[in-house]
Amino acid sequence: MASTENNPFKSTLQTVKIGAEECRFYDLSKLDAGKLKKLPFSVRVLLESAVRNCNNFHVLEKDVQNILNWSPAMDASVEIPFKPARVILQDFTGVPVVVDFAAMREAVKRLGGDPHKINPICPADLVIDHSVQVDVSRSADALEKNQELEFERNKERFAFLKWGAQSLQNMLIVPPGSGIVHQVNLEYLARVTFNEEGLLYPDSVVGTDSHTTMINGLGVLGWGVGGIEAEAVMLGQPISMVLPEVIGYKLTGKLSQLVTSTDVVLTITKHLRQIGVVGKFVEFFGPGVAALSIADRATISNMCPEYGATTAFFPVDLQSLAYLRQTGRDEEKIGQIEQYLKATHLFRDYNNADQDPLFSQVEELDLSTVVPCCSGPKMPHDKVPVTEMKADFEACLNNKIGRKGYAIPQDKQGAEFPFVYEGQEYTLKHGSVVIAAITSCTNTSNPSVMLGAGLLAKKAVEAGLTVKPYIKTSLSPGSGVVTYYLRDSGVTEYLQKLGFDIVGYGCMTCIGNSGPLPQEVGDAIEKGDLVACGVLSGNRNFEGRIHPLTRANYLASPPLVIAYALAGTVSIDFDTEPLGTNLEGKPVFLRDIWPSRDEIMAVEQQHVVPAMFNDVYSRISKGNSRWNALDIPESELYAWDEKSTYIKNPPFFQTMTKELSPPPGVKDAHVLLNLGDSVTTDHISPAGSIARNSAAARYLSSRGLVPREFNSYGSRRGHDEVMACGTFANIRLVNKFLSKPGPRTIHIPSDQEMDVYDVAMRYKSEGRTAIILAGKEYGSGSSRDWAAKGPWILGVRAVIAESYERIHRSNLVGMGILPLQFLPGQTAQSLALTGRELYTIDLPDTLTTGQILDVKMDDGRTFKVKARFDTEVELTYFRNGGILNYMIRRML
Known part of the structure; x- marks a missing residue:
């Protein structure tokens, strides 16, 4: 819990009696009631977090003032810290998080520290939901057979997660067969308001899945981050972010009898993509919202990544409280939520236009115009x-x-x-x-x-x-x-x-x-x-x-x-x-x-x-017979199995030292891939089944596995070698070096076409690093940490793109990969870059956010790029070789 002792805003701390309990909360109206009422509700949540966590170290007084002074005309580069109330993970992204925690414990011990210090400080929930496949369908026993196959294939990684549940403190792991992470979050895990030893504050969450935004439908501010960024939050670090623009999206009218909420969200998705809301908050208001159920709102918030916004927020209203009752939440708790949120101006009446705040921009949709x-x-x-x-x-x-x-x-x-x-x-x-x-x-x-x-x-x-x-x-x-x-x-x-x-x-x-x-x-x-x-x-x-x-x-x-x-x-x-x-x-x-x-x-x-909700969720922590049968010895350090093809101690920390060295820059690097626009993390990060003719299949075969045992990339996210083999293995990847799509590229010196992994390993054996050239919206799609970890293992040390999707750029920084951006109006094509040149990028000792750098090529040409470090904290992570390396050094 944040200490109130050194908090410069402790005078705003109020005590009230709610039911039989004495509760405290920070009254934001005591800062400036006039300004508060003009702030979007989503920004008020950021403000409350800053006030509560202000210690003039992680969160400064000026951070609170910057948020309080948010306005539609504000400077677009104001940096603020945000400490979410909790973290949520799914097993595809959660396994590598737990692997990293186990590896960090190993590294801390090797460097002379106490490995037990490596624990989640911020509460974390992990729902195992991404491992089950539709192997059997159209039969009454499909569920049982698919779950049986799920356990057969994933027993080792499930056992590893059960070790994490036992060894790591402050972490809940929801067993397989319970549901999808975002639905479980909505129906069960969401607190809406936290009560920590009598201190009340809004629920907020970041998750290692881009559709974490779904929880905004219930009035819980949340969004997806990279796995490595989530790990830092779990270790007590705030997220560093730019104070966002907030697009007000006004809903009016009423849906026709033939229209579904899916039709609404697909309509909104197209509209907001056309407007351009990448990196912005979207906040919904207007009388049309009042007529939407929480499930309808959650559907709209769920697809927030598809229209590119950071988050899509519906402030808490009476419908939210009705949903909490419908899903079996405690009535006393619901009363506490209502009283607290009303007292702190975080409760919304969508039919009252006087409550409408100021927005950076307002867009509108008449629900009666929506068609199937x-x-x-x-x-x-x-x-x-x-x-x-x-x-x-x-x-x-x-x-x-x-x-x-x-x-x-x-x-x-x-x-x-x-x-x-x-x-x-x-x-x-x-x-x-x-x-x-x-x-x-x-x-x-x-x-x-x-x-x-x-x-x-x-x-x-x-x-x-x-x-x-x-x-x-x-x-x-x-x-x-x-x-x-x-x-x-x-x-x-x-x-x-x-x-x-x-x-x-x-x-x-x-x-x-x-x-x-x-x-x-x-x-x-x-x-x-x-x-x-x-x-x-x-x-x-x-x-x-x-x-x-x-x-x-x-x-x-x-x-x-x-x-x-x-x-x-x-x-x-x-x-x-x-x-x-x-x-x-x-x-x-x-x-x-x-x-x-x-x-x-x-x-x-x-x-x-x-x-129904009470019955289902009363059994969720009890697991099931297969999960409960996993017998895991308790230990502080994980016992790595060298024979495992699912879980492996990753190379990220194995050679790191206590001392910090300057980042090396890039010297005579080859272009591994020359890519165009809209390359998604589905193109970059391993996902789906492992093709029998792939580099990953060859690796698994060398370990004695037959094709039916390959499983999916998602199931093997805890094994860095398999994941490196599968990086850029998408059959639809379009690489300008080649005439047709596929997971292939050119080894430049020999002009030989090979799998991307094989070319990368050849460059590494030749002592060369690599870079990637890309177009617009590089890394759009799901928040996948392996989309940054995989390229790092392949030797990629920089990406030069026309623009980035927010989460992926953050992940690149978190892995110590240099994110560079062409200057406005310039592209690889306009600069006549063939991708066959050698690239050198020198980094000054005084590297700053947004600095313009020179890229030199072996043919004597030079062009300028912008270093996409958007905050000082990102620069600190990069100088340390990544966010987790920084955390290990802090622990030491």
Whole structure:
């Protein structure tokens, strides 16, 4: 808990009696009530944290004044510290965090310190949700079989996490099979207000997953950070950030009866991407917000990374308190939350315009204008109204290769490829749906769209409609509560009849854990060179993410997922073309079976009740039989197993010293990759299945594993060699050195084409470092620490890009990689950089934030770049070789 003794703002500390308890809190209105009422609510949370943690060391008095003086016209480079109340992790990103803690303990011991000092100081929760795959679907035992396979494949890493749960203090680990991290956070882990020994303060959170933003729907300020940045927060360090612009997004009007919250978020995502909100806060206000449920708001906040903002905040209101009651939270605690937030001007009435604060910019959406839509085929912000889906897909076949194009020759666009599946002949063509997944926290946390899908399934079955058996259908709820209300409302059996059996509780198809397609389907797609489709209720549809064989992937609401599964194609006009025929041979259109919002709400009010949440979450800490059977000896230091291909002591700290040396700069470096715009962390960081012809497969084979034992990259995130092999291994990576996409590059001296990993290792053996050239928005997408750790292991010491996504740039700094930016108007192309030059970048001893540096090439040319260190703290981390190296030196 922050000490009040040396706090210069302790005079603002108030004591009140709430119920039977004496509580204290910092009254922000005593700073300047007039200024406070003009601040966006999200900025008020930053202000409270600064006031509470002010000690004139980590947080200075001037930091508090800077936040209090926030205004729409403020300087865009004001740096502030922020200490979140807690950290949340999922297992893909959480395993390397725990590995780093274990490795840091090892390093501290080697350097003569006390390893037990390495513990989370800030509370941390880790939910194991990313490891389960859709290996089995369309069967009653799919859930059990998938969970069994999950444990089989991941027993070693689960055992490691259980060691972490026992050895590391102040850390809760939620066992596998419990749900998706963001839904568990929303329904169970969120405090809304902390009560620490009688001191009240707002809940806030950073997480190692970009969709941590989902919690903003409940009025908890939170966003995704890199794993290494999260580890620093866990070790008591504040986040250093630039005081953000805050975009006010006003919602008015009322949704039509045919529209879902998914349609709303896809509309907002496209709108805000067009406006440009990268690095900014978005805060929602207006009377339209009051009519949205917390689940609807959470859906909008969940996709914040897809429109590029740091966070998407809905201040706490009466709806928030109603949600806490619905999810079984303690009534006394809810009363305390309400009284505290009202007393500190953090409680919102969306119908009261007098409470509207000032914003940097205001945008508006009339909810009545929202229409049913999807998004795709390759980017989440490419919204397509359902009425235009057929025409849009056909246009994509014609368009040149890009985010909206496949360049399919005109004479091949009508191609059909017959195949036999389970003794019956079917035909695939461009646009055929082969994956239909109700998945992802974005939508499975929202009873309205889940029950909407259930009601649509019921009407479809009653009309005699079916889903073709070769389509891989699946339902992966974000928590056990979903199973309860689907069953109690009587729709489960109809979902099952259409093939939407529950296959697991976790982040499955949306993260790429879609499992294999039937062999016959995969063969038909490849032989026919078809643009096959996935339709999922997720938040990401980047190339190569969902499945290597689905070149087009569309985000859609759960009811629309079922609709496209019934249709069997995305190339359909629902207004004029039927889904099929009923038992009497008459056509059945989508409008005939689509449930209205009122119909859905009536079922939700009856069947989504607190008892469900209480029952599910009362069992969450008890684990399950497989988890409980893991027998882990207690120890301060982890016993590394040299034979392991899952967990390995990483190289990050093994040669570090107590003493600090100046950062070396870059000398005669080769360009490892010459990349264009919108290279995502999906392109950089290992994800999904391990291809049999990949560098990672060769490494695992050398360790005696056979292909069926390879598992996924996500499951092996605790092993640095596997992850280095898989860095830049995405089959859709476009490297300007080569004529076609793939995980390959050129070894410049020999002009030999090889896997990226092999070229990097060859440069290292030759004593060369490497750099990367890139275009705009380098590193957009999920907050993946391996997107920075992997390149570091490959010998990459600098990236020169036109612009960066916020989280990835921060991660590069956290690993000691130099983030450089072309000057405005300049690009690799305008500077005539071929990427075959040798690059030298000297770093001055007096390196400052935003400094302009010279890049020298071996052909005698020079150009200037901007060093993208945005804060002094980032410079400190870089000088130490990374954020964790800095923390180890501090501990010593």
